[in-house]
Every structure is written in C-alpha cells, then in structure tokens.
Amino acid sequence: xxxxxxxxxxxxxxxxxxxxxxxxxxxxxxxxxxxxxxxxxxxxxxxxxxxxxxxxxxxxxxxxxxxxxxxxxxxxxxxxxxxxxxxxxxxxxxxxxxxxxxxxxxxxxxxxxxxxxxxxxxxxxxxxxxxxxxxxxxxxxxxxxxxxxxxxxxxxxxxxxxxxxxxxxxxxxxxxxxxxxxxxxxxxxxxxxxxxxxxxxxxxxxxxxxxxxxxxxxxxxxxxxxxxxxxxxxxxxxxxxxxxxxxxxxxxxxxxxxxxxxxxxxxxxxxxxxxxxxxxxxxxxxxxxxxxxxxxxxxxxxxxxxxxxxxxxxxxxxxxxxxxxxxxxxxxxxxxxxxxxxxxxxxxxxxxxxxxxxxxxxxxxxxxxxxxxxxxxxxxxxxxxxxxxxxxxxxxxxxxxxxxxxxxxxxxxxxxxxxxxxxxxxxxxxxxxxxxxxxxxxxxxxxxxxxxxxxxxxxxxxxxxxxxxxxxxxxxxxxxxxxxxxxxxxxxxxxxxxxxxxxxxxxxxxxxxxxxxxxxxxxxxxxxxxxxxxxxxxxxxxxxxxxxxxxxxxxxxxxxxxxxxxxxxxxxxxxxxxxxxxxxxxxxxxxxxxxxxxxxxxxxxxxxxxxxxxxxxxxxxxxxxxxxxxxxxxxxxxxxxxxxxxxxxxxxxxxxxxxxxxxxxxxxxxxxxxxxxxxx
Ligand code: ADP
Ligand code: MG
Numbered sequence: 001x002x003x004x005x006x007x008x009x010x011x012x013x014x015x016x017x018x019x020x021x022x023x024x025x026x027x028x029x030x031x032x033x034x035x036x037x038x039x040x041x042x043x044x045x046x047x048x049x050x051x052x053x054x055x056x057x058x059x060x061x062x063x064x065x066x067x068x069x070x071x072x073x074x075x076x077x078x079x080x081x082x083x084x085x086x087x088x089x090x091x092x093x094x095x096x097x098x099x100x101x102x103x104x105x106x107x108x109x110x111x112x113x114x115x116x117x118x119x120x121x122x123x124x125x126x127x128x129x130x131x132x133x134x135x136x137x138x139x140x141x142x143x144x145x146x147x148x149x150x151x152x153x154x155x156x157x158x159x160x161x162x163x164x165x166x167x168x169x170x171x172x173x174x175x176x177x178x179x180x181x182x183x184x185x186x187x188x189x190x191x192x193x194x195x196x197x198x199x200x201x202x203x204x205x206x207x208x209x210x211x212x213x214x215x216x217x218x219x220x221x222x223x224x225x226x227x228x229x230x231x232x233x234x235x236x237x238x239x240x241x242x243x244x245x246x247x248x249x250x251x252x253x254x255x256x257x258x259x260x261x262x263x264x265x266x267x268x269x270x271x272x273x274x275x276x277x278x279x280x281x282x283x284x285x286x287x288x289x290x291x292x293x294x295x296x297x298x299x300x301x302x303x304x305x306x307x308x309x310x311x312x313x314x315x316x317x318x319x320x321x322x323x324x325x326x327x328x329x330x331x332x333x334x335x336x337x338x339x340x341x342x343x344x345x346x347x348x349x350x351x352x353x354x355x356x357x358x359x360x361x362x363x364x365x366x367x368x369x370x371x372x373x374x375x376x377x378x379x380x381x382x383x384x385x386x387x388x389x390x391x392x393x394x395x396x397x398x399x400x401x402x403x404x405x406x407x408x409x410x411x412x413x414x415x416x417x418x419x420x421x422x423x424x425x426x427x428x429x430x431x432x433x434x435x436x437x438x439x440x441x442x443x444x445x446x447x448x449x450x451x452x453x454x455x456x457x458x459x460x461x462x463x464x465x466x467x468x469x470x471x472x473x474x475x476x477x478x479x480x481x482x483x484x485x486x487x488x489x490x491x492x493x494x495x496x497x498x499x500x501x502x503x504x505x506x507x508x509x510x511x512x513x514x515x516x517x518x519x520x521x522x523x524x525x526x527x528x529x530x531x532x533x534x535x536x537x538x539x540x541x542x543x544x545x546x547x548x549x550x551x552x553x554x555x556x557x558x559x560x561x562x563x564x565x566x567x568x569x570x571x572x573x574x575x576x577x578x579x580x581x582x583x584x585x586x587x588x589x590x591x592x593x594x595x596x597x598x599x600x601x602x603x604x605x606x607x608x609x610x611x612x613x614x615x616x617x618x619x620x621x622x623x624x625x626x627x628x629x630x631x632x633x634x635x636x637x638x639x640x641x642x643x644x645x646x647x648x649x650x651x652x653x654x655x656x657x658x659x660x661x662x663x664x665x666x667x668x669x670x671x672x673x674x675x676x677x678x679x680x
Contacts, residue, residue: 030175038151051093063089149204178663222647230655244275267433281409287435288605289570309383318516342368345516445573466532477559494535547575557583
C-alpha cells in the first residue's frame, strides 16, 4: 500500500514501531505533530559564571577544558563494567570537576584548551561540588542543547523527548502551515501568523516569542471552536417547524405515580412553550443527579407523540437505555405510546424487526444507544431528539441523530454542573432549564472519609446493610494503565470479597469490558436483590437506579474527581432509607483531604463543581470529559476566558459574513468530526 505522504512514517527514523508509539499520543500525520504542543519548557537561557552556579538548579555556563578527559573502567561483578570519565573545566571565576558515567565517547570529544557551553546541575557532597553528565557544545555552535528554551513534550513509554522534538522539527521542514485566522483579525487582536507561532511554540527564540506564540495559538483554538459552534447553530436557527398542540398533557400528569416537583413542572412548561413556538427547540435541562430529569423527557416525548411525531431518546450506555425503557414503557404504553428499545447488543434478527417498526412509524418512542445513529436506522417522522447525559456524546453524534428528522426538536439532559459564567459562553443561544429541587422525602446521603484503619468496621457496616436487606455498591477506580487493568483490579477485589471477606454474602461484578447483555443481566439481578454487593468500575456512574441500595463504598476515592464522586453518590439515596457514602483513601495529602472533605460537607452539585475548580485547578477540572466541556489543547477555559470572548466575537462575525477561509473550514470540519469534541 502506498504511504500517505502526510503520514509520520515518511519521516526519517519513524518505522512501524515508532509510528505505533506516536499513535498512542494521538499523532498520525505531520500536521498532528505540528499541533502536538510541548507541555512545558526548560529554560536554558540563563548563563552563569561557575562561581555563581547554585546546587540543584540546572543552568548553563561557559568554560574551557583544562585537563585531558581521563577514562577509568571499573569492573562490576555480574554486570557491565562502569566507565568513569573525568575532566576539569574552568572560567575566570573558578574550576569545576565534571564526571561522565558510561559516556566516554561523548566526554572524549572535549578538547583541552577549547571553550564550550555546558548545561547541567551542580551537586554538592562531602567532597565538594561536581557535575555529572552535563550537556555541552562548542561555544561557536548554534546552541542546540544549551542557551535555548527547550520544549518538553508529553511522552509515552518507548519515546524520548529528543525523538519527539526531532520528529517535530523534521515535520516542520516538510509540512506547510495553513493560516486559519485572517490577517485583519490578527491585526485587531495583535496576533502573530500561524507559521511563526508554530515555530516559536516548538522552539522558542525567547520568552517573549513563546508568549506571543501561545497567545496566538490559544486564540486560534477558541476561534476554530467558536466558528464550529456558530456554523452548527446557523444551520438550526433558520427554519420553522409546525407548532405542536400542547393541550392534552393532563392525561400524562394524571398517569404519574407522584406529583411533579415545581422545578420539573417549570422545565416541562418551558419546553412545551418551545414546542408551540414553531421554531425548532434547543433546550438543555440541567439538574443534579436524582432531580427527576427522566420525567421531563417523558413529558416531552408524550407531547411529541401526541402530535404524531416520533421521539428518540439516546442514552450513553445500554444499561441506562434499558432502564429508561423499563421505567417509561409502563407509564407511556397505557397512554397509547408505543415504546421500543434499540441497542447494539440486540440479536440481529430482533434489531431488524425493531428497525422496521421505526421505519414504518409504528414505534413512537424509540429508546436506544448509539445504535440509533447507524445508517440502518430510518425514522418515519422524527420530531424530537432527547440526549440523556449529554456529556457522553460528541457533537457529531448528536448532529447525526438530528439529521434523521426534518428539523426535530432537541432536548439535552445533563447532570453536569457547569459554573454559570462559562455555561453562558459555551451554550450561547441554547435555552437552559434548571431543575434546582429534589423530589420530596429524599434524605441527603451521609458521606464519610475513612482510611484503611477503618477497614474492619467498614466491612461490618456492609454486613449490617445486607442483614437489613439493603445493598451496597463498591466502586473501584479506573487505573491509569488502562481499561484492562481497571477491570482486573475490580475483578480481583470482587474475588477477594467473595472468598475471604464476605463468604456468606452474594457478590456480583460489573465492569466496562462485559458485553451489553452481560452487564444488563448483572444489573437486573442486582436490582432484583439477587446480590448484596455489586463491585463495579465507573460504568455505574451514569443513571442507574437501584433504590434499595443504601451504601456506596468508593475505593481509592482520591483517584476520582469531585464531580465524578458526586455523580457516583447520586446512585444511592434514591429510596426511602437512609443512605451512606464511604470514601476510602489512604492519601494523606492536604489537597486531597480538602477535596474529599468538601464532598462530605455538601450535596449541592453546583457548589461541588466550583469547589472542584478551586481545589484542583482548571487543568484537571476542564480537562475532563466528565464535565461535558470541550477539551482544549492549549487554551484554558479558566484562565483564558477573555481570549475566548474575543475569539467568539471574531468567529461570529466571520460566520455571519460568510467569510470562512478554506483553512478555517478545514479546521472546523476536523473538529466536528472528532468524537472528543463536545459542545452544545
Ligand atoms: P435524574 O435527574 O438523575 O435523571 P431520575 O429521572 O432518574 O433522575 O429520577 C430519580 C428518581 O426519582 C427516580 O426513581 C424517579 O422515579 C423519582 N422521581 C422523579 N420525579 C419524582 C417526583 N416528582 N416525586 C417523587 N419521585 C420522583
Ligand atoms: Mg438521568
């Protein structure tokens, strides 16, 4: 097969193995490399006289070699012999002993009487000060490893910083840079051009040059993002749709087993008024876990179906889709709404049958997962799209579902508490309903932070819950090495509990590696009280409802973000009985303790989000898909909010004027096709 001329495989020294390592970093093409920004820099521009070098602080110094390098070989039993090369250098302020370990070839290049620039770290011990394996180059050379600001790249095992830096430099020579920001905009906001920004970000000529490059690239990232947002919205706001009749809702309200909360009723009234308006609705319903968003969705679906339209409810997981069906079908079927479930794990023959009912219009409320998006799913007349737990969907996925109807209404449901200032900017013209009230009778979940010393008391507590007929979730964290290890950790823990700790209790295991049907079977069995304990990875984080579960134990709670813990905790406290959440952590760092204690102190999702932001810093908070916020590579939503506003303004003007350059269009398309791109 002919190699793509843009592939990194075309770079010298990048074979299939290296390419795989680069792929781990998300790099496939030359332009990916150009956009792979350093995570940090090492400032090697400081040049000091030898006498001013400080211990443990890396720095450059210029010195001449005063002795011939002397290499000694020290035999070591059972392993490669040690090579020690010593050389003395000096400037007008003093002398310094340099030691090179196993680098005689390098060290022997130092020539007595010549002057070099060195970069290294001075280390002091009882013999005085010395320096080990400094980098160096001739004083009249260009300064490749000394006297420069060096980029430090995010790495993966098997790739060195030097290799990445070299690949970037090689790509730089080969790959043209496209300018996405028009000159007029660059002038207004004082931004440098794309080519020099990329050159400076990878190989800064000065601190100021680096700052200018960063400014430009942050602006650019927000600019492309804002342009994408504006383009998608422009498509949705032009057309009108037939207004819905919203008169017959009493039938729905009467069928409910409970009275809606004021906040639920308000959200429903707001969306009904959108339905009557004759414009396609775009509404976000935001409300803490357990506030009852599903009933708001049900009301919307009921109304759409009464207007002879189909409604699709898309959930991020099979478990959740199945649960929605189990809850909504008994409510809506008696009202004449035909409900079906379409998920990937259905047997092919059944899937085909379900799809036929969707295409014929016989199915009216279609609940499903991503299977709804495939080409094979054709709707007779889709009038409403509901996306549950919106942070789990990319914009492309939502757009794909919207495209299956003629301007269907869009209802997005999210438990993600996003600080309000930010929500306004990111959601823009999306209408927001906030459900700020929990159904009556909910007791707040009592939350405690404990360490390993409490293990036996904790086990006793789990036993006590089981004796009282209640159930326990035990959540194991994701492990950095990946899904496989996470699942192993949960599996091992479940095994230990089963055979050693709770031999008399029934322990089940749920993890992301299981097939949809298996997961469902376990979840159903747990909900049916066939197990006392469910050990799970975070697959249970969204939505699942088991009102009889009254205890949640989170192992290694410090590995979770606060908002994620809050979501997890929302799985319990859903029945009448008092519920408890126990966070287990042996991490004693002050920051961690403060974070976890914040969760013990409040159950308000918005406050927790703000606390999360304050304590963990914007990097962690905004870097996570948990929050439904777009992930930016260089821009930072907390620090660069003013740049975001400027970029948004400039992009809105460009889109309104139809003034979108091919380069900008290309960048926008790439963004929209990226599954990680989340927006509303
Ligand atoms: P979420 O907003 O997290 O999606 P759900 O819609 O799953 O919350 O609702 C949580 C639980 O509260 C469900 O068991 C649901 O039946 C119940 N519920 C919803 N609304 C009310 C209400 N108005 N009164 C009592 N219980 C309610
Ligand atoms: Mg929900």
